[in-house]
Amino acid sequence: MAQLTLDELRKKRKEAKKEIYLREGKYKSKIIVHMGTCGIAAGAREIVTAFLGEIEILTDKDVMLTTSGCAGLCSMEPMATVELLNSPSVKYGNLTTDKARRIFKEHILGGNIVTDYAIGIGSEKGG
Amino acid sequence: MAVRRIELMLCTGTGCVAGGAFRISEALEKEIQKQGLEKEISVIITGCNGFCGQGPLMVVQPDNIFYGFLTPEDIPFLVQEHFLKGRPVKKLMFSPPEKKEPVPLLSEIPFFKKQMLVVLRNKGIIDPEKIDDYIARDGYTALEKVLSSMTPDDVIDEITRSGLRGRGGGGFPTGTKWKFCRTEQKTPKYIICNCDEGDPGAYMDRSVFESDPHLVIEGMIIGAYGIGVSHAYIYVRTEYPLAIKRMDLAISHARDYGLLGKNILGTDFSFDIEIREGSGAFVCGEETSLIHSIEGKSPEPRPRPPYPTQLGIWDCPTVINNVETWANVPVIINRGADWFSKIGTETSKGTKIFSLVGKINNTGLIEVPMGITLREVVYDIGGGIPYDKKFKAVQTGGPSGGCLPYSMIDVPIDYESLAEAGSMMGSGGMIVMDEDTCMVDVAKFFIQFTNDESCGKCTTCRDGSAALLEVLTDVANGDGKELDLEFLYEVSKAIKDASMCGLTTLPNPVLSTLKYFRDEYEAHIKEKRCPALVCKNLIKYYILPEKCTGCKLCLKNCPPGAIKGELKHIHIIDQSKCTKCGTCLDVCPPKVSAIIKVSGKETENITGIEEPYPVKRRGKEIKN
Numbered sequence: 001m002a003q004l005t006l007d008e009l010r011k012k013r014k015e016a017k018k019e020i021y022l023r024e025g026k027y028k029s030k031i032i033v034h035m036g037t038c039g040i041a042a043g044a045r046e047i048v049t050a051f052l053g054e055i056e057i058l059t060d061k062d063v064m065l066t067t068s069g070c071a072g073l074c075s076m077e078p079m080a081t082v083e084l085l086n087s088p089s090v091k092y093g094n095l096t097t098d099k100a101r102r103i104f105k106e107h108i109l110g111g112n113i114v115t116d117y118a119i120g121i122g123s124e125k126g127g
Numbered sequence: 128m129a130v131r132r133i134e135l136m137l138c139t140g141t142g143c144v145a146g147g148a149f150r151i152s153e154a155l156e157k158e159i160q161k162q163g164l165e166k167e168i169s170v171i172i173t174g175c176n177g178f179c180g181q182g183p184l185m186v187v188q189p190d191n192i193f194y195g196f197l198t199p200e201d202i203p204f205l206v207q208e209h210f211l212k213g214r215p216v217k218k219l220m221f222s223p224p225e226k227k228e229p230v231p232l233l234s235e236i237p238f239f240k241k242q243m244l245v246v247l248r249n250k251g252i253i254d255p256e257k258i259d260d261y262i263a264r265d266g267y268t269a270l271e272k273v274l275s276s277m278t279p280d281d282v283i284d285e286i287t288r289s290g291l292r293g294r295g296g297g298g299f300p301t302g303t304k305w306k307f308c309r310t311e312q313k314t315p316k317y318i319i320c321n322c323d324e325g326d327p328g329a330y331m332d333r334s335v336f337e338s339d340p341h342l343v344i345e346g347m348i349i350g351a352y353g354i355g356v357s358h359a360y361i362y363v364r365t366e367y368p369l370a371i372k373r374m375d376l377a378i379s380h381a382r383d384y385g386l387l388g389k390n391i392l393g394t395d396f397s398f399d400i401e402i403r404e405g406s407g408a409f410v411c412g413e414e415t416s417l418i419h420s421i422e423g424k425s426p427e428p429r430p431r432p433p434y435p436t437q438l439g440i441w442d443c444p445t446v447i448n449n450v451e452t453w454a455n456v457p458v459i460i461n462r463g464a465d466w467f468s469k470i471g472t473e474t475s476k477g478t479k480i481f482s483l484v485g486k487i488n489n490t491g492l493i494e495v496p497m498g499i500t501l502r503e504v505v506y507d508i509g510g511g512i513p514y515d516k517k518f519k520a521v522q523t524g525g526p527s528g529g530c531l532p533y534s535m536i537d538v539p540i541d542y543e544s545l546a547e548a549g550s551m552m553g554s555g556g557m558i559v560m561d562e563d564t565c566m567v568d569v570a571k572f573f574i575q576f577t578n579d580e581s582c583g584k585c586t587t588c589r590d591g592s593a594a595l596l597e598v599l600t601d602v603a604n605g606d607g608k609e610l611d612l613e614f615l616y617e618v619s620k621a622i623k624d625a626s627m628c629g630l631t632t633l634p635n636p637v638l639s640t641l642k643y644f645r646d647e648y649e650a651h652i653k654e655k656r657c658p659a660l661v662c663k664n665l666i667k668y669y670i671l672p673e674k675c676t677g678c679k680l681c682l683k684n685c686p687p688g689a690i691k692g693e694l695k696h697i698h699i700i701d702q703s704k705c706t707k708c709g710t711c712l713d714v715c716p717p718k719v720s721a722i723i724k725v726s727g728k729e730t731e732n733i734t735g736i737e738e739p740y741p742v743k744r745r746g747k748e749i750k751n
Contacts, residue, residue, distance in 0.1 A: 003385025005393035006271055009262070012384075016263035022134045023171075023188045023252045035213045048132065052167060056130040064189045065132050067213030 018061060027064040029108050032081040036070025042077035043096075050097040051080075054104040063108055076119060082107050093119040132167040133210055136186040136251050140175025140337050140492075141330070141369055143182035147199070151183050154202035161203075162211055174338020174373075176251040178238055180490030181221060186233050186251060193233040194219040223510060224488055238489045241508050243470070243496045245478045246454045250338045255373050258380040261341040267386060269460035273349050274394050277460075282353030283309060286456065288464035290476035295321055295412070295449030296524065296553045297629065298475075298542040304446055307436040309354050311444035316356045319440065319447040320347055321417060322363040322370070325409040326525030327576060329556030331480040332450035334492050336363070336370035339454070340377035344400065346456035348386065351398045354446055358399060362417050365404040375402060409526075409580035412554075413628045414447045416582065427584045428628035449554065451480055471497030475541035479555060485522075486561035488513050495540070502536045505559055516561040519659075520643070524553025526573045527632035529639030530566065549639040551632060565661035566644040567651055571599040573636040581633075588631060591622040595637060604664040607652035616641060656727025663707040666726045669733050670711075672697050674721035677742045681711035681722065696739040 004012065031051055035044050044067075051065050071079050076093030082103065083089040090113050092103055103114050113121070135155060139148045155170050176184055181195030192215050194205070201219060208214045220229035221236055230236050244250070253260035261267070273282055287302025308316055320343060324332040335343060347359050363371055378400055381387045389397045403421050410416045411426045418440045420426040439445020455477060459467045468476050475497040481504070482492050488510035495504060501521055505511065512518050520530040523540075529550030531538065538544050542552050560569065578592035595618055601607050619634030619641075641648065650656045657665040670681070670690075677695040689705040692698030700711070715722045725733060 003383075003388070003390075003393075005385075006275060009267060009271060009384070009386075009392060012259070013262045013265070013268075016259040020253070020260060020263045022131060023136065025189060025191065027189070033213070035211060037212075040212070048167065052130055052132055061130070066190055067132075067211075069212060069214045 021061040026062060028062045028085050030064045030066065030083040031104075031108065032066055032068050032083070034069065034071040034077065034079045034081070035067040036074070036077075038070055038074035039077045039079065044078040046097050047078045047080060047095050047100050050100040051104060054101060054108075073119070079119075084108070084111065088121050090118050091120045092117045131169050133169075133190075134188045135168065135170045136173050136176075136188055137170055138174075138176040138182060138184050138251065139172045140179065140182075140334055141367075142175070142179040143184060144369065146183040148183040150199050151185070151197050151202065154199040155206065158203045158206040159210070162206055164206070164210060168210055171254050172256065173251045173253065174255045175334040175492055177242075177247065177334075177492040177494075178221075178236075178489065179492060180488075187215075190215070191233050192231050193221055193236060195221055224513070237510065238491065238493075238508055241499075241503060242494050243478050244494050245458050245470070246335065246342070246451060246480060247338070247492075247494045248458075249342065250334075253339065255338050255340055256376055258341060258377065258384060261339065265461065266341055266457075267345055269457035270345050270348055270386065271392070272460060273352055274392055274396060279309065279353045279355060282349060282460070285464045286353070286459060289459045289467040290464075290471075290474075291452065291455055291459060291467070292475065292542065293449060294451035294455070294479065294554065296551065298552060301448060301452055304436060304448070305350065305354050307434070308444045308446045311437060313444055314355075315358065315443055316354060317440050317443055317445045318347060318350055318354060318356050318359045319417065319421070319445060320359065320361045320450060320453050321412065321414070321447055322361060322367070322450045323405050323407075323412040323417060324364065324367075324450075324554065325407070325412050325580070326554060326556040327573075328482060328484045328558050329525055329554060330482050331492065331555045333367050333370045334482075335450050335454050335480070336367070336374050340374045341381065342454045342457060343374075343450055344377055344381050344387070346453035347400060348391065348398055349456050349460060350446065350448070350453065352396055356446075357397055359401070360421055360440070361400060361402045362405055362411070362421060363402060364407040364411075366407050371402065371404065378402070408582075409577075410582040410628070410630065413630055415628065417447065418445065427582045428630075430627050451555070472539065472541045474543055475552075479540065479552070481523075481555045481557045483509050483557050483559070485557075485559040486512055486516065486564065487559040497541050498539045500537050500539050501531065504540070504557070505536065509559065512559070512561045516563065518559070519562050519564055520560045520566065520569075522550070522558040522560065522569070522636070523556070524551035524632075524635070525556045526576045527551070527630060527635050528553045528556070529635040530560070530569060530643065531639070532643040535643075549642055550635065563659055563661070565603075565657050565659040566640040566647045567599065567603050567657075568659075568661050570636045570640045571596065571603055574599055574633070577630070577633040585626040585628075585631075587622045587625040588633065591618050591626075592633060594618050595622075595634065599637070602648060602651045603657075603662045605651065605655045605662070607648075609652060611652065612641060612645070612648055650727070654727045656729075658726070660724045660726050662726075666707060666724055667702060667730045667733075668700055668705060668707065668709070668711060669723050669725065670698050670700055671721045671723060672736050674719060675742070676719055676721070677739075678716070678719070680714050680716070684710050684714045686710060692739040695742050697736060697742055699736060699739055 416426040
């Protein structure tokens with residue numbers, strides 16, 4: 001390893017930051033893929049991979065991808081919930097990898113709900 | 128590396144490693160592979176997370192979910208449930224003793240909530256064996272700033288204005304020390320990082336080395352630049368193999384990147400660090416002994432002045448600072464002296480790391496702002512005393528600190544307040560004691576320690592600690608005389624007055640327990656009674672005939688075979704054979720609770736039975 005100069009150290013830091021973003025908790029948006037048995041059977045794993053692929057090419061990795069259990073609407077699986085900071089969450093159903101990529105581009109990055117696939121806005125009230 | 132969905136921040140501090148953290152990591156890797164998740168999930172090895180009492184433990188990111196007490200058997204279920212199906216596993220989460228519901232999020236756990244992370248800001252977030260992780264968390268930005276825009280005087284001025292004081296125990300203003308050394312004419316000059324942490328129950332420095340070694344290195348480079356030094360030593364005890372390994376690795380990575388060595392980051396400044404291992408003598412934590420040890424001489428202290436800043440290692444001007452002091456430096460440079468000096472109290476700035484141990488629910492490593500009260504540390508962060516026992520004392524400052532009673536629990540933690548209360552800040556050990564702790568026994572334990580570790584150079588310390596130990600042993604054995612307390616006090620004062628080195632605070636455990644727990648000493652001497660039922664010579668174990676079910680559990684487990692009886696017959700302890708190990712008390716089922724421990728007058732009031740007899744005849748026999 002060649003010794004670094006001040007500028008090279010700064011460049012290195014910029015690169016290194018991409019590796020640890022998951023641990024720092026700075027997110028603008030969150031994708032939850034529902035991974036109940038029904039979801040997994042319907043192909044939720046591929047949806048996760050598709051979202052991950054999209055996050056990989058982002059420069060600012062401020063999108064959090066997580067999973068949760070069955071959302072209760074098993075016939076519409078695979079499903080995902082998208083939450084942008086300060087706006088209500090949106091549930092999408094019957095996803096395919098292509099749909100997932102479109103949702104990522106238009107909703108997560110663009111901020112516009114993809115009404116074609118959305119099945120509801122907001123979450124059920126707890127009680 | 129490709130982008131991941133989940134990172135598992137697995138703690139590999141010494142505590143968790145001893146608890147089997149590497150077995151957990153193997154089990155995780157195996158199950159992640161089995162489920163085909165290896166591209167989405169990675170296991171990150173981190174330094175000490177701090178919540179050592181819950182180890183082996185890990186934090187799941189980005190969800191920020193905390194799992195403790197992990198075993199390899201839990202892993203397959205955990206991976207399938209949480210990481211595959213997204214259902215966090217409640218039974219592995221942290222549940223506070225008073226609540227039934229677990230607390231999933233790390234940020235919501237009371238132990239973490241009241242802490243303020245300055246030195247430990249990277250703990251559990253970076254892999255200490257990867258320099259890039261440290262750099263990503265703005266590591267070496269302070270060095271950049273210093274080398275590109277600050278003069279050495281600016282650096283010293285910034286540290287002085289921050290109000291940083293030595294974290295090793297003495298509390299000397301760091302900036303002033305640096306300035307003394309800088310203005311010395313003689314060259315070369317040296318700096319030393321003191322990681323000879325010897326206090327029983329203290330592991331702050333070790334954890335900083337294990338979780339964030341580059342922070343210490345960066346602090347030392349900045350210090351060297353400010354003072355005008357090109358060579359440094361890290362003195363670390365050889366009993367810290369993991370800390371040494373990680374520091375060694377960190378130094379070699381820093382050299383690879385040109386952060387250590389000739390012309391650091393392409394500037395004119397050159398500096399390097401060498402690790403020296405000590406073999407773990409308590410006295411080597413004292414700065415002049417430490418210098419002698421590195422020089423290859425017998426580690427005995429010498430009188431000061433001259434101070435090491437004038438006449439240090441190899442007779443050259445030397446600055447010795449503790450690990451935590453060095454680790455504060457990059458943060459102060461980055462965020463500024465004004466920011467730092469806003470934390471804490473008038474005279475004690477910044478934060479302090481403590482290892483919170485003893486009779487406390489949440490054992491672990493904590494970092495708190497100066498000025499926080501002992502109560503907040505013990506009850507809010509520490510979660511109080513286990514099994515609803517009563518708090519008796521907290522001992523701060525290591526073996527030469529003092530024991531503070533409940534009446535002192537609202538004392539703010541800063542250098543002056545603790546000294547005024549009869550204890551000291553020390554390097555950060557904090558041992559909590561409950562009602563089952565005998566203060567005479569505690570004083571004896573610490574004096575035993577300092578007596579063993581005394582280098583023997585000063586008569587008062589060498590023979591004085593032996594005299595203290597002898598008298599304390601007498602008191603604990605019930606052979607104490609009334610004049611003994613006066614004697615303990617006088618000898619303690621003499622040790623403090625007439626010994627040379629910084630460790631002459633050794634009688635503090637005696638002085639503070641005499642001051643706050645005199646009644647316990649008196650009970651031992653006058654009533655031959657140990658109120659906490661600890662001192663073996665003063666207690667007796669009895670089996671209550673009205674409660675014993677004759678189950679033979681204690682009889683089978685008694686190591687010296689001191690219990691007589693047979694099945695369904697009431698058992699008896701033969702006092703002449705009993706070694707007072709307490710095994711019978713431990714094994715007697717809680718719903719029976721037939722065994723009691725008594726001391727003093729009560730021992731005479733107990734009338735046992737002569738011979739074992741059947742349990743069913745119990746009512747009659749007792750009447751007779």
